[in-house]
Amino acid sequence: MGDVWYGTWRLDLPDRERKPIKFRMGTREEIGFSKQEAYLALPNKLKEHLAAMEEAEAKPESKQQESKSKIDVPETFAELVKEWNATEGPGIKKKSLTTFEHYEDALSAYFRKFNKKKIGDIQRKDVVSFLNEQAERYSESSLRSMRTVLRKTLNFAVQNQSSCARTVGWTKSHSPKLTVARSLGPN
Numbered sequence: 001m002g003d004v005w006y007g008t009w010r011l012d013l014p015d016r017e018r019k020p021i022k023f024r025m026g027t028r029e030e031i032g033f034s035k036q037e038a039y040l041a042l043p044n045k046l047k048e049h050l051a052a053m054e055e056a057e058a059k060p061e062s063k064q065q066e067s068k069s070k071i072d073v074p075e076t077f078a079e080l081v082k083e084w085n086a087t088e089g090p091g092i093k094k095k096s097l098t099t100f101e102h103y104e105d106a107l108s109a110y111f112r113k114f115n116k117k118k119i120g121d122i123q124r125k126d127v128v129s130f131l132n133e134q135a136e137r138y139s140e141s142s143l144r145s146m147r148t149v150l151r152k153t154l155n156f157a158v159q160n161q162s163s164c165a166r167t168v169g170w171t172k173s174h175s176p177k178l179t180v181a182r183s184l185g186p187n
Contacts, residue, residue, distance in 0.1 A: 005031050005038045009046055014124065023049045074157070077122065078115040081107050084156045106149045110134065110142075119157055127154075 005025040010018040025031060025045040031038050074080040085104070093100040113130060114122065127150060135143055 003028050005041075007038075007042050007045060007049075009049075075118055076115065077111065077117050077119060077153075080119055080153055080157050081111075081115075084153045088152070088156060102145065103149050103152070106145045107153070110146050111150070119154075122154065 004027055006022050007025045008020050008022050010020050012018055023046075025038065025041060031041045031045075074083050085107075089100060092103065114126075117126075131143060131147060134146060138146075
C-alpha cells in the first residue's frame with residue numbers, strides 16, 4: 001500500500017472526450033487511512049488544487065517577458081498562419097511535401113473570412129458556424145481538411161501562449177467541467 005492518496009478529475013474536451021487528470025491529495029497521515037476519509041476530503045482538496053492551478057496561470061509576467069511576448073505574438077489569423085508556416089511548415093514539408101502543400105492550399109482557399117480577425121476573437125461558435133456554412137458548398141473531404149488545418153493553426157497559437165490561449169474554447173477548455181472520479185486509491 002502507498003502512503004499517498006491521489007484523486008482524479010476529468011477535463012471535458014471539445015471533441016466530447018474526457019481527459020483524466022490525476023492530482024496528489026496528500027499523505028495518508030494528513031487525510032486518513034480509509035477510502036471513505038479520502039473520498040470525504042476529495043472536494044476540498046480538488047478546490048485547493050484548482051485554485052493553485054489558476055493562481056499559477058494568473059501570475060503576472062515580468063515586464064521584460066511581457067514586452068517580448070507582445071512583439072512576438074501574432075495578432076490576426078493571417079499573421080498566425082505565417083508564423084505557423086514558418087515554424088511547423090519545415091517539419092511537415094520534410095515528412096510530406098504533399099501534405100504541406102495541401103495545408104497551404106486550404107489556408108489560402110478557405111479562410112479569407114478569418115484572415116483579418118484577431119486570434120483572441122475567434123471562438124468555437126465562429127469555427128462551427130464557418131464549417132456549417134462550408135458544408136453546403138464543399139465535400140466531406142474538404143471539410144475535414146478545413147477542420148484539420150484550423151485545429152492545427154489554432155492549437156499552435158494556444159501552445160505558444162498567444163492571445164487566444166484563454167479565449168479559444170474549442171481547442172482547450174479554460175473553465176473545465178469537473179467530474180470527480182470515484183476511483184480513489186493510494187498510489
